[in-house]
Amino acid sequence: MKLTFLALIALVSTYSFGQITFEHGTLEEALKKSKEAKKPLFVDVFATWCGPCKQMAATSFVxxxxxxxxxxxxVSLKLDGEKNDGPEVMRKYGISAYPTLLYFNANGDLVAKVVGGQQAKQLLAKGREVVNPEGNPVSLANKTYAKSKKKREDLKAYVKVLADNEHDSLRKYAEEYYQKYPALDLKDPVEFQVFRSAVHDYKSPLSKEFLNNDENVKNQDVYLGKINDYFMTTYQEAKAANNFEIMQNMVVEIYPYLKKCNVPDLPSQADYLEYVKSQFVN
Structure with missing residues (x-):
């Protein structure tokens, strides 16, 4: 039997490291156990068909x-959003995407909600924030920024802490920084993080600067991640307008940069465009 790469990761990880111990009952039962244990409750709301859910289970959770x-x-709970009390929890907490992570304090109050797959570092940072809301770096930085005069250096220092901890608020404050100070210096580590989080237009001068710097290609994760961001952002725009040409123009311009990367089984530009075209209504 041939194992997929993801399944292989899951198999190796489970046997090598163990994993988060999840309850599999209802949210009500888990909240009761959380209160009795005097511990906060972590809930992974997932779907069996969700790719990012499987990836997180195979990596971050182990x-x-x-x-x-x-x-x-x-106390941790895995909750299928499509079974048992899952649909009710989805409605009650306004969940519309998988995975969504919910954090409750021991009194049953929702204290944090994170949408989307999280890397291990992000998951650890959020857990520490919930367990120690007063003493973790993000909370301390948040207080410092709130009391500051909101000058450029204040926002930059705050963004750095968010980036260092891969916090889910990074995109929000990176976009605020970019709106206020759009002339980013991509050689500056913090402003480079702002660029990665806030600039999604492949036609922008900053994107051109990034793509045309061959030094950036050496960090394949970052380079491919940014190209994927351009693809997804443009695809959503094209789908909303039901205009394949928007996507076609982007692919023609970006594909040469994609070819610089070691992408296994990369389809030809023509084959990829044919596939994308099939997603649009004639």
Whole structure:
């Protein structure tokens, strides 16, 4: 039997490191157990068909540091959003995408909601924030920024902490920074993080600068991640307008940069465009 790469990761990770210990009952039952244990509750709302859910289960949920922290500090629940009390939880907490992560304190109050797959570092940072809301770096930086005069250096220092901790608020404050100070210096580490989080237009001068700097190609994860961002942003725009030409123009311009990367089984530009075209209504 041939294992997929993701399945292989899951198999190796589970046996090598252990994993977060999840309850599999209802939210009400988990909240009761959380209260009795005097621990916050972590809920992974997933769907069986969700790719990012499977990826997180195979990577972040079996990370040794994440496993140790969550098993020590949380009661954890895996909740299928399409079964049992899942649909009711989806409605009650306004969940419209998988995975969505919910954090409750021991009194049953919702204190955090994170949408989308999280890397181990992000998951650990959010867990620490919930367990120690007063002492973690993000909370301290938030207080410092709130009391500041909101000058450029204040916002930049705040964005740095958010980026260092891969916090879910990074995009919001990166976009605020970019709106106020659009002339980013991509050689500056913090402003480069702002660029990665806030600039989604492949036609912008900053994107051209990034794509045409061959030094950036050496970091394949970042380079491909940004190209994927351009693809997804443009695809959503094209779909909303039901205009294949928008996507076609982007692919023609970006594909040469994609070819610089070591992408296995990369389809030809023509084959990819044919596939994308099939997603649009004639």
């Amino acid at each position: 990370d040794p540091e994440v496993t140790a922290f969550y098993n020590s500090n949380f």
